[in-house]
Amino acid sequence: MSTWKARIPAAVVDWAIAVGVAGALLITGLSGGHAATVPDLLGYALLAAGGLALIARRRAPLAVLAVTGLCGVGYQAAGFDVPAVAYLFAVYAAVRAGHRTVTVIGSVAMLAALPVAALASGLHDTGEAFAQARGALEIAWLVAAGAAGEALRQAEQRADEAERTREETARRRADEERLHIARELHDALTHQISIVKVQAEVAVHVGRKRGEEVPEALLAIQEAAREAARELRATLEALRDDDTAPPRGLDDVPQLVERARTFGVEATLTIDGRPQDVPAAVDRTVYRIVQESLTNIARHAGAGTASVRIDCRPDALAVRVDDDGRATPDDPPVPGVGLLGMRERVTALGGRLRAEPRHGGGFSVQAELPVEQAS
Numbered sequence: 001m002s003t004w005k006a007r008i009p010a011a012v013v014d015w016a017i018a019v020g021v022a023g024a025l026l027i028t029g030l031s032g033g034h035a036a037t038v039p040d041l042l043g044y045a046l047l048a049a050g051g052l053a054l055i056a057r058r059r060a061p062l063a064v065l066a067v068t069g070l071c072g073v074g075y076q077a078a079g080f081d082v083p084a085v086a087y088l089f090a091v092y093a094a095v096r097a098g099h100r101t102v103t104v105i106g107s108v109a110m111l112a113a114l115p116v117a118a119l120a121s122g123l124h125d126t127g128e129a130f131a132q133a134r135g136a137l138e139i140a141w142l143v144a145a146g147a148a149g150e151a152l153r154q155a156e157q158r159a160d161e162a163e164r165t166r167e168e169t170a171r172r173r174a175d176e177e178r179l180h181i182a183r184e185l186h187d188a189l190t191h192q193i194s195i196v197k198v199q200a201e202v203a204v205h206v207g208r209k210r211g212e213e214v215p216e217a218l219l220a221i222q223e224a225a226r227e228a229a230r231e232l233r234a235t236l237e238a239l240r241d242d243d244t245a246p247p248r249g250l251d252d253v254p255q256l257v258e259r260a261r262t263f264g265v266e267a268t269l270t271i272d273g274r275p276q277d278v279p280a281a282v283d284r285t286v287y288r289i290v291q292e293s294l295t296n297i298a299r300h301a302g303a304g305t306a307s308v309r310i311d312c313r314p315d316a317l318a319v320r321v322d323d324d325g326r327a328t329p330d331d332p333p334v335p336g337v338g339l340l341g342m343r344e345r346v347t348a349l350g351g352r353l354r355a356e357p358r359h360g361g362g363f364s365v366q367a368e369l370p371v372e373q374a375s
Contacts (some may be wrong), residue, residue, distance in 0.1 A: 014055050014118030021086050022051025028082045029075070050086040057093035064100060065090040069110045076117035084110070084137045088182055095149030096156075107142050141179070145255040180317025182372040193232060197225035220262045227259070249283035250310070253290050257308055263298040265323075266305045273312030283371045285345045286310065286319055292338040293321035293365045301363060314371075316351075321365045327357040342367070 025047040050071030057064045065087075072084035087110065094103040118132045200222035207214045231248075253269065260267040290308055295308050303325035311318040339355055342365070346353040349370040358364050 004261060010058060014058060017089065018052050018054040020051075021089060022048050023052055025051050025085060028079045039078045043075040043080045046075040046078065047080065048083075054086060054089050054093075057090060059157055061090070061094040062099055065094045065099075065103065065106055069106060069113075072110065073113045073117045076132075077120040079121040081132055084114075087137065088141055088225060091142060091145040092149040095146045096153045098153060100146075100150070103146065107146075107302060110137060111139070111142075133251060181327040193225060193228050196221070196322065197229055200225050216262065216264070220293070223259060223262060248287045248291075249280075250278065250286055251258050252287055253308065253310070254306055256287070256290050260294045260298060260306060265294070265298055265303060267294065268305075268307050270307070270309045271312070272310070275312045278312075281349055282317055282371060283351060285351075285367075286317060288345060289319050289365065289367050290321060292342055296338060297321075297323045297363075299323060301327065303362065316371055317369045319365075319367045319369075322358065322362060323364075323375055324362040326361075327363040328361055329357045329359060331357075 004365060012240070026044065029044060029047045049053040050068045053071070054065050068084070068086040068090040072087045075082060091103055091107060094106075111192070112139055115126075115132075117128045118128075118130075119126070160162055200218060201222045204214050204222055207218070255305065257267045257269040294306065297303050301323050303323035306323040309318075309322075311320075343353050346367050346369065349369050351367060354364070354366045
């Protein structure tokens with residue numbers, strides 16, 4: 001049943017109810033044998049208006065309550081002994097929206113006005129007028145309509161509260177998992193990286209103090225250890241605080257290219273256009289793509305040159321990293337964890353990633369990240 005309701009728009013349901021109620025009121029009024037006089041035509045108009053007003057019962061429940069009540073009193077005064085069905089729907093909608101006090105006051109006023117309207121219609125017997133008013137709007141109907149609206153309102157509140165509780169529980173578990181991962185990373189990697197960093201710095205210092213030429217490989221190890229320590233610290237901060245973003249982005253890409261040269265790769269950087277209002281997620285992803293690509297080139301590609309090109313467009317940001325390494329279409333490299341991580345980042349932002357050997361030799365990584373979708 002819930003699936004069936006979910007497939008039908010609320011506006012269609014409101015129109016169907018309004019037209020159905022208006023039709024039922026008009027048919028009941030026509031069955032009374034009224035002539036085509038001005039008061040009777042006014043009564044028919046009030047019958048139709050009272051029913052059709054239910055179209056807006058979700059958007060303006062109090063206004064609909066007032067309109068249906070006035071229409072009910074109006075067609076009673078015009079001599080139409082028709083139950084105030086539209087008003088009952090309005091009571092249900094108003095109570096469901098949380099307007100209980102106003103609904104009670106309006107209903108009391110409605111019950112008081114109906115006998116007066118019956119007397120105004122030409123009835124001279126007060127008892128008969130009260131009987132007609134009671135038939136038009138039974139108190140039991142009012143109570144039932146209000147109770148139904150209140151029951152549904154409370155059920156919706158409980159459902160909303162349950163949903164909020166589930167979201168809070170999921171957030172709490174995610175926070176606990178992030179803290180657990182942060183502790184594991186800190187315990188497993190920080191100490192080892194610190195040892196590598198200190199040992200490399202000591203070796204460089206001792207070599208320079210002795211007047212010896214420090215090997216480029218040792219300097220590269222020193223710089224890589226420093227960068228790894230900075231990256232690990234930023235990652236731990238991001239895991240400990242969901243709102244803290246790693247401070248790496250487009251502005252740091254030139255440092256990546258410069259560091260690649262210390263590994264013996266002649267890297268170049270070309271940026272077309274000016275990046276404006278780039279979302280933080282895209283900014284970080286571009287940095288990670290270039291970082292991972294240059295790291296793979298230095299470690300595995302056996303390349304002498306590499307080029308990084310970033311195109312800043314109004315609706316997207318494109319990144320391309322090429323090298324002249326050993327990869328060929330006939331002998332493609334096996335995708336590693338780094339490439340899978342890049343693909344996951346790009347896909348999560350609604351972008352596209354291509355990573356494959358070039359026909360002339362070497363490897364190419366191309367990513368396109370939509371700016372508008374990610375913002």
